[in-house]
Amino acid sequence: MADISPSPTATWFDWVKPKSTGRLITTVLLFIGAWVMVFPFIWMISSSMKPTDEVYDADFSIIPKTFKGFENYYGVIFEQPYMVFLMNSMIVCVGILVIQLLTAIPASYALAKLKFRGSSILFGTVIAAITIPINVTSIPLYIGLVKVGLLDTYFAMMFPFIVSVFAIFLFRQFFRGFPDSIIQAARVDGFSEIEIILRLILPSAVPAIAAFSVFSFVAHWNDLYWPLIVVQSQDKMTATLSMMQYHPLSTRTTGAPMPPPPSSPRRWSLHSFSPAGCSSGASL
Amino acid sequence: MLTDGMKMAQLTLKNIKKSFGDTPVLHDISLDVHDGEFVSLVGQSGCGKSTLLRIIAGLEHPDSGDVLIDGQSMLEAAPKDRNIAMVFQDYALYPHMSVGENMAMPLVMARLPLYARLPMMRSITPAGRGAQPEIRADVEKVAKQLRIEHLLDRKPAQLSGDQRQRVALGRALVRDPQVFLMDEPLSNLDAKLRVQVRAEITELHASSGLTFVYVTHDQVEAMTMSSRVALLQTGHLLQVGTPNDLFADPANLDVAQFIGSPEINITPGESCDGKVTIGATTLPIALPTSGPVQVGIRPETISVSDAPGLGALNSAAPTQRLAFNKRLIEDLGPEVLIHGTFAHAPDSIIRIRAQKSDAYSSNGVLAKSNSLEVTVNPNQLLFFGADGQRMRPTTVAQKRVETA
Numbered sequence: 001m002a003d004i005s006p007s008p009t010a011t012w013f014d015w016v017k018p019k020s021t022g023r024l025i026t027t028v029l030l031f032i033g034a035w036v037m038v039f040p041f042i043w044m045i046s047s048s049m050k051p052t053d054e055v056y057d058a059d060f061s062i063i064p065k066t067f068k069g070f071e072n073y074y075g076v077i078f079e080q081p082y083m084v085f086l087m088n089s090m091i092v093c094v095g096i097l098v099i100q101l102l103t104a105i106p107a108s109y110a111l112a113k114l115k116f117r118g119s120s121i122l123f124g125t126v127i128a129a130i131t132i133p134i135n136v137t138s139i140p141l142y143i144g145l146v147k148v149g150l151l152d153t154y155f156a157m158m159f160p161f162i163v164s165v166f167a168i169f170l171f172r173q174f175f176r177g178f179p180d181s182i183i184q185a186a187r188v189d190g191f192s193e194i195e196i197i198l199r200l201i202l203p204s205a206v207p208a209i210a211a212f213s214v215f216s217f218v219a220h221w222n223d224l225y226w227p228l229i230v231v232q233s234q235d236k237m238t239a240t241l242s243m244m245q246y247h248p249l250s251t252r253t254t255g256a257p258m259p260p261p262p263s264s265p266r267r268w269s270l271h272s273f274s275p276a277g278c279s280s281g282a283s284l
Numbered sequence: 285m286l287t288d289g290m291k292m293a294q295l296t297l298k299n300i301k302k303s304f305g306d307t308p309v310l311h312d313i314s315l316d317v318h319d320g321e322f323v324s325l326v327g328q329s330g331c332g333k334s335t336l337l338r339i340i341a342g343l344e345h346p347d348s349g350d351v352l353i354d355g356q357s358m359l360e361a362a363p364k365d366r367n368i369a370m371v372f373q374d375y376a377l378y379p380h381m382s383v384g385e386n387m388a389m390p391l392v393m394a395r396l397p398l399y400a401r402l403p404m405m406r407s408i409t410p411a412g413r414g415a416q417p418e419i420r421a422d423v424e425k426v427a428k429q430l431r432i433e434h435l436l437d438r439k440p441a442q443l444s445g446d447q448r449q450r451v452a453l454g455r456a457l458v459r460d461p462q463v464f465l466m467d468e469p470l471s472n473l474d475a476k477l478r479v480q481v482r483a484e485i486t487e488l489h490a491s492s493g494l495t496f497v498y499v500t501h502d503q504v505e506a507m508t509m510s511s512r513v514a515l516l517q518t519g520h521l522l523q524v525g526t527p528n529d530l531f532a533d534p535a536n537l538d539v540a541q542f543i544g545s546p547e548i549n550i551t552p553g554e555s556c557d558g559k560v561t562i563g564a565t566t567l568p569i570a571l572p573t574s575g576p577v578q579v580g581i582r583p584e585t586i587s588v589s590d591a592p593g594l595g596a597l598n599s600a601a602p603t604q605r606l607a608f609n610k611r612l613i614e615d616l617g618p619e620v621l622i623h624g625t626f627a628h629a630p631d632s633i634i635r636i637r638a639q640k641s642d643a644y645s646s647n648g649v650l651a652k653s654n655s656l657e658v659t660v661n662p663n664q665l666l667f668f669g670a671d672g673q674r675m676r677p678t679t680v681a682q683k684r685v686e687t688a
Contacts, residue, residue, distance in 0.1 A: 184343050185376035189455070190364035190393030198403065203380040 048072055084235060085242040092157045092227075092238060093220045097213055099162040104212075105205075108171035109197050113183060123172070129165040134226065142229055156230040157238070161220060167212050174208040175201060292319050292354055293462035293495040295340065300349035302335060309335050310346070311519045317463075322489050322496040324506035327516035327542070333499045336516070337465055340497060341370050353462060364393065369456035370465040374472060375448045377440040383451050384423055384436035390459040391419045426454045446477045453488070464489075466498045470505060482509060503543050507531070515539055537672035540580050548666070549586075549634045551626055553579040558679070560667065563628025565604055567662045570679045577675060580666035583637040586658050588622070588650065603659040608634070610654045615640075622650070 018024040046062050047055050049069035076082045110116070111123050137160065145156045178201060186196050202209075227241040237245075295317040302310040309332045317323045325333040338344040340351055342363035351358045358366050369390070377386050392401060395415045399405060406412035427433040430450045440448055449469060456464060469485070470478045486509050489496050500506050506513045507527040514524045515538075523535040527543075534540035540548045553562040555577045558570035562579055571577065588608075607627035614621040622636040636658065650656070667675040 179374065179376065181372040181374055181376040182378065184338075184341075184363075185370065185372055185455075186378070186389075187343065188341055188363045188368065188370045189390040189459075191389075192398075195393075195401065200378055 081234065082239070082242065085237050085239040088154075088236060089221055089238040089240065091154055093217050095154065096158045096161045096220050097216050099158065100164040100167050100216055101209065101213075103163050104167035104171055105197060105202070105209075106194075108168045108175055109193075109201060111168065112172045112175035113178070113180070114193075126165050126168050126172075130169060134160060138226070138229060145230060151230055152232045152236055154236070157227055157236070160226060164212075164216065167216070170212055171205065171208060174205055178204060294319050294352075294354050295463055295495060295497065296350075296352040296355075297336070297340070298350040298352065300336065300339060300346045300351070302332075302339065302344065302346050309519050310339075313349070313516075313519075313521050315514055315521065315524065317495055317497060320493050320495055322486075322498065322509060322511045324498045324500055324510040324513045325516060326500055326503055326506040326513055329501055330518075331516045332519040333501075333516050334467055337370075337467055337497060337499045340463070341368055341465055342366050367462040368465055369459055369461035369463075371452045371456050371467065371469045373468040375440075375452040375469075377448060377451055377455070379440055382437050382439055383432065383443070384420075384427075386440065386451060387423045387426065387436075387455045387458050388419050390455060391415075391422060394459060395419065422458055423454075426458045430454050430457075445473050446481055449473065449481055453485075457488075457492075461494065463495045463497065464492075466496065468500055469498075470500070471502075478505075485509065504545065507543070513543075515542060517542075534666065535674055537578060537580070537668040537674075540666055540668070540674075544582060546583050546621065546635045546637065549581045549583060549632075551579050551581065551629050551632060551634065553577045553667070555667070555675075562606060563626060565606055567604055567665070568679070569662050569665075569667075569677045571667055571675045571677055573669070573675070576670060578668040578670075578672075580668060581634075581660055582664065582666075583621070583635045585664040586634075586636045586660055587638065588636070588656055588658050602662060604662055605657050605659050608636075608656045608658045610650060610656055613650060624654075624656075 018027055042062060046064060049067055049072065050064040051066050051068045054065060111119060111126070141160050142151075145151050145159070150156050150159075182200060183196055186200055191199065221238075222240055223238075224240050227238045228244075231237055231241060234245075297313055297315040297317075300310055300313040301308075313332075313336060315323075325336060327333050335344060339346050342351075342358065342361060345359070353366065353368075377383075378389065381389070392406070392415075395418075396406065396412055400409040400412040400415075406416070423436070424433060427436055430453060432447065432450050432454060435443060435447060435451070440451065443451065449472075452469070466485075470481055473481060482505060485498075489509075498506075498509065507530075510527060512524060513527055513530050515522045515530060517538055523530055523539045525533075530539055530543045534543065537550070541550075551562060553560050553576070555571040556574045560567045560569045560571060560577065560579070608624050609627060609630070610622060610624040611633075612623050614623070618640055620638055620640050622638065624634055624636070625632065626634055663680055667677065669675050
C-alpha cells in the first residue's frame, strides 16, 4: 500500500512545489498575467492610504511609509458630499434600469410573440438602432434638454437611456424560445396579454433580466460622458463624475474607482453652448 | 360535468376558409359536432387539422366562415369566452407553477376580478381570499378523479409524461367547459402508455358526457376513440362518418388508403359490359361506367387458396381466384403478413394479413412455392374510378356453386 498521507516532514513548499518544468512555466506566466490585472487595484488602494507627497514620490512602495488611511477615508466620507454622489449614482442607475425593463419587456414580447403588420420592419429598426452610439445623439439631446430647461436634473441624466434597444433585442431573442403552446393555453385559460408577461414570461426570463441588469447597472454607474455633459451642480453629480473634482491625487484614489481623465476642452465648449450661441456650439 | 348537470354543446363549423399568406390551408370546411359526441379530426401532418382546432378555440381567425356553439357565433369571442378547454400536444403546463397552481389558473382567471389576480393580491384582497377555498376544493375534486392528488405540490418538470398528460387534462376539466379540444395529446407518450391513456380519455368522455373534438394523425386513435371521424387532406374534408363507415364504405381512394393498417391494396382492373376483369380473372360485378378502374382489396379479406384456415373468408361467400407471387412473410405473432404481387401487376406490392396456421411450417404450402393462388370475395372489393371517386357496383355477386 502506498502511503498517501503527507509525510510528517512536509513543509508548505511541498504543497506548492510544481510537479514539472512545464507546470512551473505555466504557473509563472499565469502569475505575471494575474499581477498585471491586479496591480492597478493594489496601487489604487495603496495610494488611498498615503499622504499626498508620498503619492507623488518617485520612490514607490506598496506599503505606505506614512499611514494616512483613516484621515483620507474620513475626509472623503464625512467632509465631502461623497455619500450624495453615491446616492445620485444609485438613483440614476436604478431609475434607468427600471424604466429600461418596463419599456423593453413589453416591446420584446410584442416583437417576439405577437403577429402584427410591420413587426419585422419594427424589429429591423431596433437592430439598426443598436449601431448608433450615444455620441451621435448627444448634441441634439443636449440642445433639446437646454430648450425645455431640464439640464442638470435626474431626468436629463436618465432620459437618453430609458429605452435600451440592446435590451429589446436580448429579450426578444430570449422570449422567442418560450413555447407558443403555453401562451395559447394561457389565452384559452383567460390570461390577458399583460398577465401572460407577468405570470409566465417574466419568471422564465429571470436569467436574461439578471444578465441585462448587471450590464446596464455597471455601464451607467461607470458612465462619465453623459453626466459630464448635462450635470453642472454638485448636488446632482454622480460618483464617477465626482472623481474629477478630487485634488490632490490621493483623495481622488480614495474615492475609487479611478476613471480615465475626462476631455475637459470638450466639456467646456459644450457647457458654453446655449440657444444664444448656436454657431459656436456647432463648430464642435 | 363536475358542478351543474347537463350542458348542451352543439358545435357547428360553417364554410371555414383559411390561408396563411398565399397558401390555402382550409378549403370551405363545414362540420357539425353534436352534443356529447367524440369527433376526431384525422389526417396527415399539414392537412390543416390543427389549424381547424385552433380556429374552434379562437387562437386563429378564419378568413371566412363561422364557428357556432349552440347556434351562437363565436367568431368575435376571445378564447376564454368560448367556454372551451384545450389540451395541447406538449401539454403546455406553466413551467414554474406547481401542479395545483396550474390546475387552479383557469378558475382564478374566471372567478377573480383583475385587481385580485395581480401578484400577491390573491391572498390579500377579500375577493381573492373568498374564492380561494372554493377553487382549492374544485381542483382537489378533479385531481382525485384523475388520480393526481398526490402530485399537487410538484412542478411539471418533476412529472413523468403520463402524469403531465393527466395534469393537462385536469387543467382543462376544472373549468367545466362545454367543448373539450385536444391536439394530439397522446403523441408524446410511449406506445404502452398511449394505449392506457387512450382508454382513459375514452372513459373520461363517456363519464363526462362532454363534446370532444380530438385531433390526431394516428388513424388507430381516431378509429378506437371516436363516435365519428372527420378525415382531412390538404385542407379538404374528405369524409365524415363513424369509424366503420370510413373503413368499410370509403367515399374515395384517399379515405380508403388512409384508414386501415396495413394499407389497402390497390390493383388495376377494367370495367366493361357489366363485368370487372382483374388480370385473367373476371368478376361478376357490374359498375355504372366502363373503363379502367382501381380495385381496393383490404389485406384482411384475401386468403390463400391452398392453405385452409388462412384468411378471413368464410366458406359460404362467393370467391374469385387470383394468381399471386409471394415475396416474403412477416411473422407478427398471432398473425402473418404476406408480401407479394399479383401476377397481372408485378409492380405494386400486395399485402395479405392472415391468421397463423400450419401452412407456415417448414413443409407448409407457403414455404414450398412462391406462386400461389389467393381468393377474394368480390362483394368485399372496393372500386374507384380514375379520379379516385368510389364506384358502387349495381349488382351483388352470388355464391358460385362449386362441386368438390
